Amino acid sequence: xxxxxxxxxxxxxxxxxxxxxxxxxxxxxxxxxxxxxxxxxxxxxxxxxxxxxxxxxxxxxxxxxxxxxxxxxxxxxxxxxxxxxxxxxxxxxxxxxxxxxxxxxxxxxxxxxxxxxxxxxxxxxxxxxxxxxxxxxxxxxxxxxxxxxxxxxxxxxxxxxxxxxxxxxxxxxxxxxxxxxxxxxxxxxxxxxxxxxxxxx
Numbered sequence: 001x002x003x004x005x006x007x008x009x010x011x012x013x014x015x016x017x018x019x020x021x022x023x024x025x026x027x028x029x030x031x032x033x034x035x036x037x038x039x040x041x042x043x044x045x046x047x048x049x050x051x052x053x054x055x056x057x058x059x060x061x062x063x064x065x066x067x068x069x070x071x072x073x074x075x076x077x078x079x080x081x082x083x084x085x086x087x088x089x090x091x092x093x094x095x096x097x098x099x100x101x102x103x104x105x106x107x108x109x110x111x112x113x114x115x116x117x118x119x120x121x122x123x124x125x126x127x128x129x130x131x132x133x134x135x136x137x138x139x140x141x142x143x144x145x146x147x148x149x150x151x152x153x154x155x156x157x158x159x160x161x162x163x164x165x166x167x168x169x170x171x172x173x174x175x176x177x178x179x180x181x182x183x184x185x186x187x188x189x190x191x192x193x194x195x196x197x198x199x200x201x
Contacts, residue, residue: 001053002177005046008039009170025163027170028088028102044084047177051077054180061187064130066123072116079109110151110169114144117176133183140176147172 012030013022020029020036030036055073082105089099118141124134147169154160 001046001050002174002181005043005050006171006174008043008046009167012036012039012043013167021163022167023161023164026088026106026166027163028083028106031087032090041084044080048077048080048084050177050181051080054177054184057181057184061184063184063187064123064127066119069116069119069123072112072119075112076109076116079105079107079112081105083109107152110144110148110173113173113176114141114148117141117144117180120180130183130187133179136179137176137183140172140179144169144172144176 009027012020012027016030016033016036019033028040031040051073083102086098086101086105087096088102089095117137121134121138121141124130124137147165150160151162151165151169154162154165
């Protein structure tokens, strides 16, 4: 689901390149163009579905719990919901209440998931069964923090390519989701194999 969301964003980037600059304009600007709103919303809904699926899979795979990571993960999902339901500003000079709420939601979603990944990677380093996951998750967290910080800086520094940096931050978030999903899938398969051997015995 997260991969499909990334494909949709990539398609919007290519299809609306003449209207929305991938270098300078944020992803939410696609929602201001015909056909873009539906596709943008579909991408966010897919990410929300991916978040719900990850949470369920983490429970089934007995992923070690971290209260702080759980709160940060919920904040990420909440940020996605805010971005979905509150429309962005049409331009930086034309601000609205909805647009400012949208910006706040974006700030939450871009910071909370990398921080959740960092906290979770620290927790997993103490678990031998999950140790192999901790390092790639930590790498994803670092990439997420760096790209989110760069995107945040672009809000204040006019010459930075805000559109490009936002898309880089989105890619980093996808890598975090993919890393966790792959680890949970592997854990589920390992657990199924163990159960099968025990059943045979």
